[in-house]
Amino acid sequence: MSEKQRRCPICGRAVESGAPEFPFCSPRCRTRDLANWASGIYRVPVKPDQDEDDGS
16 A cells, blocks of 8 residues: 555545545445434544533
């Protein structure tokens, strides 16, 4: 795999950095990734805010 190639985060196929669907290998993988975000499979971790918990 060359420096300009990466792996699709969904299926693992090699993808050139200039590909139209980059970083995905296909529209199908791009749509699956979006569906994962929309359904809550992917989440951004957040630490609770200390100021909200102290009751002041």
